[in-house]
Amino acid sequence: MDSITFLHSSDWQLGMMRRFLGPDGQARWGQARLDAVARIGAVAERTGAAFVVVTGDVFEHNQVERQTILRACEALKRIPVPVVLLPGNHDALEPGSLWTSSQWLAHAPDHVTVLTETTPFRILPGVEIVGAPWRSRRPLSDPAAPAYADLPAEPGTIRILLAHGQLTSLSGGMSEVPPIDQTALEAAVADGRLQYVGLGDRHSTTRVTDRIWFSGTQEVTSPEEDAPGNVLKVTVGGTIEVEPIRVGAWHMVDHRVELFDEESIAALEDWFADLPDKERTYVRLAGDGSLPLPLLARLDSIIDAQGEVFASVERWAKFWTVRPAPDAADLESLQLSGPARAAMEELRQALAGGDEGAGAALSLMHRLARDAG
């Protein structure tokens, strides 16, 4: 066969949950991940892909609830071409694996194949898929090697390797499990034993070489991901053509702001206003600066309000250092006297002395005084 077109996806991690989304956001986001799978089916149909490969972590865990499995099966049914699934570290082919469970076996669609062995799987004449399923969450060596290390080149056959794990070049040496030997992969590609290497585990769409790609997750899972939400349309033969096609609908965004005056507050408001797909967007705010009490109250109000509009707006606790900065004018404007004024003055001085708790108290007292006045 001269060439073949197929779709490459990975890290669906169906059943995943995100605490920052809240119950409603979680439900919608979970459904969005299934919808993205369905959209992969549409892309396959549209692009004429012969099959779809998913390189690991189809499920978030081997012990996901039954509903997740059944809905995944339904989503898979909406993909009109054969689908090849590779067990990854999240859904490893370990004892008690989902893939060997009666639940999966009873409901898995017929056009879906799970790679449970490393023996080559001829999906089409002239097209061979080899895969290295994870058999444990803690493999002792290169998790891809068993699939291709001993394979000879087979001229006339397009051989696609499906593997899951971090690459030596991308893991930064921090991976807890052995990474995939990138050099060996490239060598196998170079000597014609492999025509395409589809990788999973990295959620961002990443080109390693022309023929070695991480497809990334079908729907974003974290603000830290770079270019998630794609499926790769791969056309491989003598040449290689890889095209990321977006199937995701959600956004997860980190935003860093400096807040010190009314203008900076207004800028933040504008930034919120400009974001698209607000109901499908999670915003994680990193903030620094100090604000007079009225502005601080306004900021709180803005964030609260945006939290209702967006899927979720969250102060990034680790990077949120916006402090109240009460000035004399704030206090004077309240026209307090006697004990009330003395109390507020005491709190102001405590805040100036570095007492963080005094800041919140001061803000509250300011608001109450303003409302009462």
Add this chain to the structure above:
Amino acid sequence: MRLHSLALRDFRGVKDRSVRFRALGTTVVVGDNEVGKSSLVEAFGLIFDLPDDSKSTRIRDIQPVGQDVGPEVTVELSLGGRELTYAKRWLKNRSTELTAVEPDGRRRSWTGREAHNEAERLFHENVDPVLWQTLMVSQGQSLVLPTPADAEPLITAVTAESGTPVDGASMPLVTAVEHEYLRYWTPRGKPTGDFARSAKAVAAAELAARQALQAMDEVQSDIRRAERLNLDLEDVSGRLTDHLAGVEALRERKQATDEILLRRDSVRSRAETARARLENHTRTRLDRERLLDEVERFTRFEAEHAARRADAELVARTAAELVQAAEATLTDVVELKDVRRTEVQAAERRVSELMDRAELDRLIGQQTELVDVRARIAAAGTVLDRIKVDDALVAALEDARAAVVEARAALAAGVPEVTVRRLGAEPVELSGTGLEGDVPGELGFDESIELLVSGELVVGVPGQVEVTVRAGGEAATLRSRVDDAVRREKDLLKKAGVKDVAAARELLRKADTASAELNEARRTETSLTAGGDPGERIAVLTARLGIGEADEAGAGDSSGKQPAVEGVPGQMSLFEEFTSPHDTLFDDFEVPEPEPDDLAGAQRALETARDGLAESERLLADAEFAAAQARKAADEDRSEAQNARARAELAAERLAAALDSLESARSVLDDDAVAAAESEATADVEAVLDELTAVQEQADAAGADQVADELAAALEVAKRLQDERDRLRDALRTTEGRLEQSGRDGLATRRDVAELELAAVRTEYESLQRRAGAARRVYDTLSRHRAAAQTKYSEPLQSRIDALGRSVYGPSFRVRLDDDLAVAERELDGVRLPVEALSTGAQEQLAIITRLAISHLVSTGDGSVPVIFDDALGWSDKARLRDMGALLGRAGDHGQVIILTCMPDRYEYVPKATFITLDG
């Protein structure tokens, strides 16, 4: 304001009454109920409140019932520096008049409505209504504690004194802060509402998350366990397969070696048979050798024991002879000892006899004397028995003699005295009665007799004459007297046994003599019989000595024979018989001397005999010992001889038996044949053993014996491996089953959901915690500042209440005021109580103290008003009344105090008080 006087006319029940109050000090208005005390207070209020044309029911109410008159009130007071006189009459002849003397002395007057308006204006300008209401205590209101926060003069005074302005502007904030605080915290500072619920939700979510996590940890453990089990199972299965191949190889080897082992078993069996035969022959040979040996040994034994038997019997015989000799000697010595004992006995008897005879002699003498004494006693007794005379009887006899003489003399004088004489041979017979003295029947020749005839005397001569003489009548009386005297004398003489008095006297003398003799003889007898009756002892001794009664008479004769000793027949011959054949043995013994007749000699002979006996006893002991020794030796020798004889007989028997056995055995197989059979069997055994050795070498070479063991061990290992594999399979199946179930349960999803839920509630909780913390911080800070301000603000009033209270309750008294300057708590002796918890009396006292304190605080300002108590202190006891009275008196020093009461004794302790009594 100072109230100087108040006058009422036609006001309720008061016709016309005027009361004047002290401008400074305490005035006590005393009056019974219904005399109008309360009307005074009411009148003061009405005159300022209602114009004279008012149609208010209050006016109607004060009109005396059934009288068409106009109630009238006149009041004099100082107000804002002015002196006012204000009079008003309602209903009838209405009028209002006000006169004011200004501070500068100007005098102004108003009438009608103008007067009312001016008075009202002046009153409201100068009298704070709250303070007025606070310090005027109506009847029945004395328990109500004042809340004077809105009394301007008080506020002014407090502010002026404390320097702290009232913080009314902050109150909405305070309320808002409190409201915010109470959203999160209870008044006691415990989390509440959403905050508390959130904390609980976090705890519950943490628990749920922990449980879900734990469940997943167990899943992970199961996964690792299953992985390990898989590895172990693979390993065991591989080892089992390898091992079973080894088992099969061992089986084949075993089949090959089984044939050799069968052969070896056959040879081994034959070897056993040959060995058994050889053992039989060897046993036969050994039996024969044993028989031969026995015959030889028993022959030797038999001869040896026969010699021993002869020796022993000889020894026994010799010993028996020695025994006989020793026993003969013993017999001799026994006899000698008997002789010696006999001699001693004889000597003892002789000594005894001699001593008895001496005693007998003494006793016989004693008895002779005793017989004599007893004869004397008997004689004296006889004499005494015979003599019936005693001193009294002799005296009676003498008296009787005298009576006879006297009677006879009278008779002789009164009767004829006849003298009869026989002259012839013819008998003269006398008879008659009443004749004195014995009248012979017949008179002898030439015999005469003189007779006093007191009766009748017949004198006859038979055949010749008979003369009868008869006495006269008196003669009979005289005769009777004589007879009586004679008869008495005769009776006495008869009794005395004498013929006359002289004889009686003689007898009396004899009796005395005999009595003395008797006594002396009895004493002698007593001494003689002190040692017993000599006769009995004599009888004993004579019996013992063998002396007959005949001899007894001559017992005193010491020359008697010694029959006891000498009378033993054959004694000497026996002795001689004993001593004569043993002269050599008894040479040192003397023939006893003839018995001595004296006691000393007899005793010496006894000593000699006793020495002889002792010697013979020693000889006897020696002889007995020698005899016993000889008998013992003889017994032993005899026993030895018997044993020797028995052993000799036994040896002979055994020899005979051995000979029989040998003979019997030889009759079956002679000695040579026995040896030959054994040699043949030995050769057979050696041959079969050689064959066995060869087969065993074959077996060893093939390792036949080890193969079976190895196979058994290998099978055991195989079994163990199979068991282990089965166990691992089971464990794996179980673990996988659990994991399958975990998958079905969606434990990971559950954990994620639980963690999500936990994160959500925790986020909410942290948010609430921040807000609650802020609320608390604000609340605490504001409260602290407010408390400090309040303390400072209320201090002027509080210090006065404390000061007044301490004069009543002592130094531990203090109060705490609330924001409205009202007393909230009272502290006494360290115990703090809210005012509601105080007793009624304490509440009333505290209300009065507080009012006096307020009065004191405002007294220096223009806004001061009198303190008026209408009927108070009804709840206080005597002791408190005294203290409260003192307090009221002191209050009068600073202001005007007016007390209305029907109980003046409650206020008798108020110093310097002016009492005004209202009459009914």
